[in-house]
Amino acid sequence: MSVLIVLVIVSVIVAGCFLAAFIWSVRKGQYDDDYAPSVRILFDDTVSTEDKNPN
Amino acid sequence: MPETQRLIEKPSKQKKIIQCYHCGESCDSSIEADGHFFCCDGCSFVYNLLKENGLCNYYDLSTTPGIKVKGKYNSDKFSFLDTPEAQQKLITFKDEKQSQVSFYLPQVHCASCIWLLENLHSIQTGISFSKINFQRKEIFIAFDHNQTPLRKVVELLAFIGYEPYISLNDSEEKKTKKVNRKHLYKIGVAGFCFSNIMMLSFPEYFSSGKIDEYTLKHLFSYINLLLALPIFFYSASEFFVSAYKGLQQKWLNIDAPIALSILMAFSRSVYEVLSQTGPGYFDSMAGIVFFMLIGRWFQNKTYDSFSFDRDYKSYFPLGITKVEEGVEVPSTISSLKKNDHIIVRHQEMIPADSVLIDGEASIDYSFVSGENTPVLKRKGELIYAGAKQLGGKIELMVIKTVNQSYITQLWNNNDFYGDQKNKDKSFIHPWSRYFTIVLFSLAAFAGIYWAFVNPKNILSAVSSALIVACPCSLLLSSTFTFGNMLRYFGKNKLYLKNASVIEALSRVNTIVFDKTGTLTYTSNASVDYCGVPLTRQERSYIYALAKDSAHPLSRLVKEHLLRIHTIIPFRVKDFRELPGKGTEGTIDNKKVKVGSCLFITGFNDSKTNSAEVWVAIDNDVKGFYRIHNLYREGVKEMAAKLETKNYQLHILSGDNDSERKRLQTYFPLAPLMFNQSPQDKLEYIKELKENSARRVLMLGDGLNDAGALRQSDVGIAVSENTSQFTPASDGILDSHNVNKLDAFLSYARAGKNVTLASWIISILYNFVGLSFALSANLSPMVAAILMPISSITIVTFVTIATGIAAKQRGL
Numbered sequence: 001m002s003v004l005i006v007l008v009i010v011s012v013i014v015a016g017c018f019l020a021a022f023i024w025s026v027r028k029g030q031y032d033d034d035y036a037p038s039v040r041i042l043f044d045d046t047v048s049t050e051d052k053n054p055n
Numbered sequence: 056m057p058e059t060q061r062l063i064e065k066p067s068k069q070k071k072i073i074q075c076y077h078c079g080e081s082c083d084s085s086i087e088a089d090g091h092f093f094c095c096d097g098c099s100f101v102y103n104l105l106k107e108n109g110l111c112n113y114y115d116l117s118t119t120p121g122i123k124v125k126g127k128y129n130s131d132k133f134s135f136l137d138t139p140e141a142q143q144k145l146i147t148f149k150d151e152k153q154s155q156v157s158f159y160l161p162q163v164h165c166a167s168c169i170w171l172l173e174n175l176h177s178i179q180t181g182i183s184f185s186k187i188n189f190q191r192k193e194i195f196i197a198f199d200h201n202q203t204p205l206r207k208v209v210e211l212l213a214f215i216g217y218e219p220y221i222s223l224n225d226s227e228e229k230k231t232k233k234v235n236r237k238h239l240y241k242i243g244v245a246g247f248c249f250s251n252i253m254m255l256s257f258p259e260y261f262s263s264g265k266i267d268e269y270t271l272k273h274l275f276s277y278i279n280l281l282l283a284l285p286i287f288f289y290s291a292s293e294f295f296v297s298a299y300k301g302l303q304q305k306w307l308n309i310d311a312p313i314a315l316s317i318l319m320a321f322s323r324s325v326y327e328v329l330s331q332t333g334p335g336y337f338d339s340m341a342g343i344v345f346f347m348l349i350g351r352w353f354q355n356k357t358y359d360s361f362s363f364d365r366d367y368k369s370y371f372p373l374g375i376t377k378v379e380e381g382v383e384v385p386s387t388i389s390s391l392k393k394n395d396h397i398i399v400r401h402q403e404m405i406p407a408d409s410v411l412i413d414g415e416a417s418i419d420y421s422f423v424s425g426e427n428t429p430v431l432k433r434k435g436e437l438i439y440a441g442a443k444q445l446g447g448k449i450e451l452m453v454i455k456t457v458n459q460s461y462i463t464q465l466w467n468n469n470d471f472y473g474d475q476k477n478k479d480k481s482f483i484h485p486w487s488r489y490f491t492i493v494l495f496s497l498a499a500f501a502g503i504y505w506a507f508v509n510p511k512n513i514l515s516a517v518s519s520a521l522i523v524a525c526p527c528s529l530l531l532s533s534t535f536t537f538g539n540m541l542r543y544f545g546k547n548k549l550y551l552k553n554a555s556v557i558e559a560l561s562r563v564n565t566i567v568f569d570k571t572g573t574l575t576y577t578s579n580a581s582v583d584y585c586g587v588p589l590t591r592q593e594r595s596y597i598y599a600l601a602k603d604s605a606h607p608l609s610r611l612v613k614e615h616l617l618r619i620h621t622i623i624p625f626r627v628k629d630f631r632e633l634p635g636k637g638t639e640g641t642i643d644n645k646k647v648k649v650g651s652c653l654f655i656t657g658f659n660d661s662k663t664n665s666a667e668v669w670v671a672i673d674n675d676v677k678g679f680y681r682i683h684n685l686y687r688e689g690v691k692e693m694a695a696k697l698e699t700k701n702y703q704l705h706i707l708s709g710d711n712d713s714e715r716k717r718l719q720t721y722f723p724l725a726p727l728m729f730n731q732s733p734q735d736k737l738e739y740i741k742e743l744k745e746n747s748a749r750r751v752l753m754l755g756d757g758l759n760d761a762g763a764l765r766q767s768d769v770g771i772a773v774s775e776n777t778s779q780f781t782p783a784s785d786g787i788l789d790s791h792n793v794n795k796l797d798a799f800l801s802y803a804r805a806g807k808n809v810t811l812a813s814w815i816i817s818i819l820y821n822f823v824g825l826s827f828a829l830s831a832n833l834s835p836m837v838a839a840i841l842m843p844i845s846s847i848t849i850v851t852f853v854t855i856a857t858g859i860a861a862k863q864r865g866l
Binding site: 002004005008011012015016018019022023026027031032033034035036039040042043044 | 244
């Protein structure tokens with residue numbers, strides 16, 4: 001049964017990693033705006049710079 | 056004089072209106088590019104700029120996404136951004152190669168906006184990066200100031216229609232809005248601890264408290280204890296702080312019993328674990344905290360892009376052009392002193408009370424008084440701060456500083472800041488006080504009972520009573536009810552500042568309306584023509600002239616002509632706009648004049664108070680367009696419904712009383728007050744509140760209503776376009792939904808019943824829990840099952856109930 005002790009500690013540590021990931025994402029501002037990223041991902045990223053005719 | 060015979064103009068059948076490809080405004084077909092039509096040169100310039108840079112995708116993402124660039128583009132407007140003083144205030148970061156700046160762009164409204172603004176770098180070299188925060192309508196720009204100065208960046212934004220709002224407020228406080236994040240951290244930590252405590256408590260439940268391996272059992276308890284620490288000391292801290300603050304003011308708020316319950320659960324559990332007498336109630340405690348934090352977050356999630364606390368500083372621009380020894384110098388408003396000379400151009404605001412020295416001033420006071428016809432001012436006359444200049448450039452001498460000007464005085468008035476409205480008036484607090492009193496007497500009763508029967512059980516019964524009877528479900532019911540209602544209001548475009556406004560709305564019994572802009576349309580009016588009949592060609596002349604004029608009445612005439620008639624596009628030669636008089640120009644070799652009665656006929660004949668636009672072609676006076684306020688659709692029905700529900704209605708208007716008769720048919724019982732200054736409005740509301748003890752809801756739109764909005768119990772700012780600026784208020788209402796006011800009020804009242812019903816449910820759960828507790832039989836498992844179930848029942852109930860209530864009222 002003592003293997004349970006190891007497992008419990010491991011599972012708490014794994015959960016702790018998720019908590020850390022959550023805190024990191026909040027700090028990075030991922031929860032600040034819930035609309036723009038959903039649109040942004042659909043944009044074609046290349047604005048064709050060849051269209052820029054210097055003449 | 057023409058015979059003023061009235062002609063009824065019939066709209067031609069099913070006229071197809073051409074829309075501007077850029078901004079969607081109805082227009083004629085005179086400006087065309089690549090098969091698309093544009094309403095003005097501004098829009099077609101922007102289109103061409105985007106086309107040159109391969110950014111036409113802008114028009115594919117949404118239809119007519121553009122923003123019309125209002126008025127003529129003024130090249131000097133942003134010159135103050137070249138001053139180091141202004142730059143230092145706005146730029147958040149600067150090194151040798153890069154500057155970073157954030158602006159508020161109220162115009163941002165769709166995916167196209169995001170796309171265009173994040174591709175700024177392909178229009179302007181020097182801009183390296185731009186990012187939109189859609190919630191807050193903010194743009195973050197990083198640019199190389201050696202290549203592109205700040206002024207150029209702002210000018211580009213303004214050119215493409217997204218003029219950043221740079222106000223006096225921005226410069227004074229650079230507050231970062233990161234308060235909300237703290238709450239998210241707390242929820243995250245509570246969620247993590249709660250789920251792990253739950254998991255480690257399962258063995259205890261399933262073996263009904265008899266785990267054979269002592270090491271395991273103790274390990275689980277000690278890990279639980281460790282996990283409970285962050286919840287108790289970090290996540291739950293706000294309940295303790297709030298309860299303590301309440302007690303300091305001898306006030307038992309709803310957080311007091313919650314804090315007590317958390318404290319009891321924690322200390323009893325710590326005791327049980329350390330003395331190895333039991334597993335404790337850590338799981339219940341963690342659950343309570345987690346659910347309540349979520350409830351608060353749900354309720355407090357408000358509208359980031361709206362600001363409900365604007366004072367005059369947000370209205371005033373940051374920059375101004377000063378005249379020093381005959382030279383125009385860009386400067387900031389905060390440096391403005393008495394006797395300074397300043398230059399104000401078309402569409403700019405006068406920042407301080409000043410005297411006109413030079414130029415022809417046509418002053419639009421709509422911001423200050425609500426009167427929307429511009430007034431002509433002569434040299435030496437006083438012009439109040441907050442007025443806007445229309446027409447040419449004027450020179451003024453400042454006689455009072457910005458802070459002491461007439462309009463800003465309103466804010467310095469102490470009433471204005473009053474104590475925070477509606478605070479602590481919530482019905483939740485008195486109810487929770489009764490709850491606490493009942494709970495304490497029950498616990499004391501149980502204590503006395505067990506003292507006689509079996510003294511061993513005293514501590515257990517009393518403490519578990521205090522743990523299980525936590526009013527958390529009571530708190531949850533109100534937070535989720537109001538949170539949900541805020542969302543329903545928001546769906547119908549009434550954006551409330553916070554949940555306490557709903558309660559205040561439910562108590563209102565008097566409603567005060569501002570007239571102009573609130574009950575009437577601001578950009579639409581009923582226009583009718585009196586005079587000799589016009590030919591199609593003549594109407595097209597008038598249209599061509601009115602189209603280029605900045606005057607609000609010209610715009611209304613233009614819209615009217617476009618709506619009703621087919622227009623032939625003409626080009627105007629020798630266009631001249633005379634401020635306060637009218638416009639003239641040559642079209643088709645004919646001299647056309649459009650303007651005031653005095654300007655066209657040479658004498659002032661206007662007997663009525665209504666606004667008129669006179670027309671002359673080749674010096675032959677043809678007639679005039681009379682412009683009436685147009686009341687919003689459904690206003691009459693709404694007023695009738697409100698009156699049958701015994702609301703007292705009042706109308707306050709800054710305008711003259713030409714509309715009195717018409718208005719009285721809409722509001723047969725309401726007292727109508729005209730020519731009200733901002734101060735009069737404030738006093739009127741104060742009078743109603745203090746002498747008649749009415750609870751007042753005020754609806755208004757402009758800065759002229761700001762005082763009254765602030766003074767009333769609930770002040771709602773009505774706005775044609777929610778991206779526009781509104782005065783400080785408790786809520787912002789889209790003007791199209793003013794006619795839903797009766798539904799809003801009745802929904803607010805329904806909210807109280809929903810809360811009441813859900814309280815009864817939670818009291819029933821509390822009975823079950825207490826009966827276990829008082830008999831000293833509350834096992835941690837029962838507590839851990841009862842609490843989540845009661846919370847879930849309540850959340851489900853209020854979600855369904857508020858939804859049904861909204862549907863019944865057509866919201």
